[in-house]
Amino acid sequence: xVWTVNNDPDQIVLFAGGQPSLSxxxxxxxxxxxxxxxxxxxxxxxxxxxxxEAFAGDTAWHTVISDESRNGExxxxxxxxxxxxxxxxAFSVTLDGTPVVSLVTLYPNDGKIHTWRxxxxxxxxxxxxxxxxxxxxxxxxxxxxxxxxxxxGEVLRDYRFDDNDGVLVDYIKPIGSEIYDFTKFAKAHVNSxxxxxxxxxxxxxxxxxxxxxxAERCFINITTQAGxxxxxxxxxxxNTTGTIFPRDGLNGSGTVLVSAPxxxxxxxxxxxxxxxxxxxxxxxxxxxxxxxxxxxKQADGYGQSVNVTAADRELMTFDVSRDxxxxxxxxxxxxxxxxxxxxxxxxxxxxxxxxxxxxxxxSLTLLPSSSTPSTGIIQGEVLxxxxxxxxxxxxxxxxxxxxVGAYERDFNIATHIQYQYKRGSGVLNVTISKPSFKKIIEVxx
Numbered sequence: 083x084v085w086t087v088n089n090d091p092d093q094i095v096l097f098a099g100g101q102p103s104l105s106x107x108x109x110x111x112x113x114x115x116x117x118x119x120x121x122x123x124x125x126x127x128x129x130x131x132x133x134x135e136a137f138a139g140d141t142a143w144h145t146v147i148s149d150e151s152r153n154g155e156x157x158x159x160x161x162x163x164x165x166x167x168x169x170x171x172a173f174s175v176t177l178d179g180t181p182v183v184s185l186v187t188l189y190p191n192d193g194k195i196h197t198w199r200x201x202x203x204x205x206x207x208x209x210x211x212x213x214x215x216x217x218x219x220x221x222x223x224x225x226x227x228x229x230x231x232x233x234x235g236e237v238l239r240d241y242r243f244d245d246n247d248g249v250l251v252d253y254i255k256p257i258g259s260e261i262y263d264f265t266k267f268a269k270a271h272v273n274s275x276x277x278x279x280x281x282x283x284x285x286x287x288x289x290x291x292x293x294x295x296x297a298e299r300c301f302i303n304i305t306t307q308a309g310x311x312x313x314x315x316x317x318x319x320x321n322t323t324g325t326i327f328p329r330d331g332l333n334g335s336g337t338v339l340v341s342a343p344x345x346x347x348x349x350x351x352x353x354x355x356x357x358x359x360x361x362x363x364x365x366x367x368x369x370x371x372x373x374x375x376x377x378x379k380q381a382d383g384y385g386q387s388v389n390v391t392a393a394d395r396e397l398m399t400f401d402v403s404r405d406x407x408x409x410x411x412x413x414x415x416x417x418x419x420x421x422x423x424x425x426x427x428x429x430x431x432x433x434x435x436x437x438x439x440x441x442x443x444x445s446l447t448l449l450p451s452s453s454t455p456s457t458g459i460i461q462g463e464v465l466x467x468x469x470x471x472x473x474x475x476x477x478x479x480x481x482x483x484x485x486v487g488a489y490e491r492d493f494n495i496a497t498h499i500q501y502q503y504k505r506g507s508g509v510l511n512v513t514i515s516k517p518s519f520k521k522i523i524e525v526x527x
Contacts, residue, residue: 105399106244108407108523109390110455111212113142113222117394118213119250121241121385122311122352123150125208129233131201132208135226137523138191138456142222145214146198149206152215156182156198158189158222172204178526193457193494194526195226211241211385223456239383246395249313249348250385257313258380267300270334270361276300279319279374299363301334304378306353313381314349314360319372325363334359344371350386396521409455409521413448418516422450425504434465436513437473437505445477445504448519454501455521458493462517471508475501475517482506493519 111117126132136146138158148155154173159165166175166184175182176199177190190196200206211228212221230239240253251257269276306312314326324344328351330336336359342349344362351358360378364371398407419430425444427437435446460475464486467473474480475491476498483489483506493501501519505512 105397106242106407107246107395108226108398108409109224109243109245109387109395111221111224111390112394113144113220115389115394116220117387117389118217118220119211119225119241119243119385119387121209121211121239121250121252122383123207123209124230124239126202126206126230127233128203128205129201130231130238131199131233132228132230134198134200134211134228135195136198136221136223137193137195137226138189138223143219144222145212145219146221147200147208147211147228148213148215149208150210150215151207153204154200154202154206155214156200157214157219158191159185162189162191163187164189169204172202173206174201174203175199176201190526191496192526193522194524196526241385245387246392246397247315247348248346248387248390249315249350250387252381252383252385255382255384258382260377260379261304261306261312262302262376262378265302267302267362270299270301279372299334299361301359301361303332303357303359306356306358307380308353308355311350311352311381311384312358313377313379313384314351315375315377316347316373317375318345318347319374322364322371324371327361327363328353329359329361330354330357332357332359334361344373348386350381350384398521398523404522404524405527406522406524408459412453412455412458412519412521413517415516417448421446421448423447434513434515435503436466437503437511439471439505439509439511441509443504445502447500447502448517449501451500454495455493456495457522457524458501458519459522460491460493460501460517460519461489463488463515464512465515466511466513468511471510472506473503473510473512473514474506475503477502480506492522 134147143160144158146156153168155167156175157165157167163185164182164187178196213219225243228241229237232238237254241250242253266278267276325341326344326349327341328339330339339351362371362373396409398409401408424446427440427442427444428446429436464483467486472482472484474482476493477500479497481491
């Protein structure tokens with residue numbers, strides 16, 4: 083497997099040999115959020131295939147990938163089995179190189195990165211990843227790669243899900259040259275106020291005008307090619323609401339092609355003629371909208387995330403010794419001093435937590451369930467411990483910590499339920515220093 087880092091094709095992680103201390107963004111998709119990806123349609127014929135590197139986030143029912151007609155769909159059932167939905171003669175599937183038998187093969191719900199391969203037998207058209215063809219049953223977990231191949235093994239599309247802004251880069255297709263030529267935006271309404279800012283920026287005033295206009299807009303006209311996809315990016319300088327949208331033709335008079343909130347900071351659109359208008363539109367009166375850093379480039383094959391926010395992405399670093407990706411530190415000083423819940427036998431002093439045992443299972447829970455990853459690595463140090471009893475660092479099925487000194491424990495939410503400290507047996511007095519808890523995503527062997 084070969085993955086790039088931070089959208090930079092010159093920085094790669096080669097798992098045959100490896101490179102230390104390389105980082106990339108990883109998106110954690112949640113079923114409740116209805117998160118998935120859209121891509122320009124791609125049709126595979128007999129012998130062509132798609133290869134997906136994915137990890138499961140929890141035990142929820144979800145979809146890995148589906149074609150538009152749902153003739154070739156992989157999903158996880160509630161009973162933990164893999165289900166292949168569609169026409170059996172339309173596709174075949176392997177998981178880490180082993181053929182999948184529908185409703186018999188168990189779905190790998192271990193939080194590790196596994197590789198699926200879906201080979202087309204008839205014809206399958208894909209335009210989404212992580213959701214069914216009818217846009218339901220979204221993914222729980224995430225993706226590290228999705229490649230589409232010809233029958234001869236040529237890579238047709240290459241998605242790596244390492245974005246930090248919602249844009250899904252196709253690494254096979256180089257981004258086009260800049261087509262924004264610093265043309266000044268024009269005001270769309272006669273009574274609006276448009277101010278040109280330094281460094282390719284603009285601000286327009288949405289104050290209610292005498293002619294009754296309740297919101298203001300500005301625009302530029304650009305030269306485009308019908309049927310070609312473009313990526314518009316910009317910096318949002320004000321925190322007001324608004325909409326960005328391209329329209330077919332000149333001066334904002336044609337059909338709206340697509341729209342996005344002002345705070346999305348990017349937009350993918352496919353032109354339908356030789357000219358397109360880009361409009362920034364204020365939603366309310368008496369506000370000022372400002373932006374700069376305008377960029378418009380041809381972006382063949384590029385996709386985008388749906389319902390994913392910055393909070394759903396995490397910068398992770400590859401640890402060669404573990405053959406795994408490690409997330410950011412979850413036990414910050416703020417968390418350490420202000421845990422999610424503190425049992426009656428626990429007290430804090432000198433940057434240490436001490437349990438004065440009374441025989442109860444009173445726990446110290448540092449993180450709420452909503453902030454707890456599906457899989458993680460716990461590291462820390464026991465400073466003092468008396469008696470022959472032991473400490474555990476999870477709610478259920480914890481491996482006892484029996485001695486003073488450093489400890490390390492794996493965490494899996496399906497087995498351990500919650501990351502918390504409590505006695506394992508008997509009456510225990512113990513003092514612990516600030517631990518480390520990080521999300522971990524291992525590469526399946």
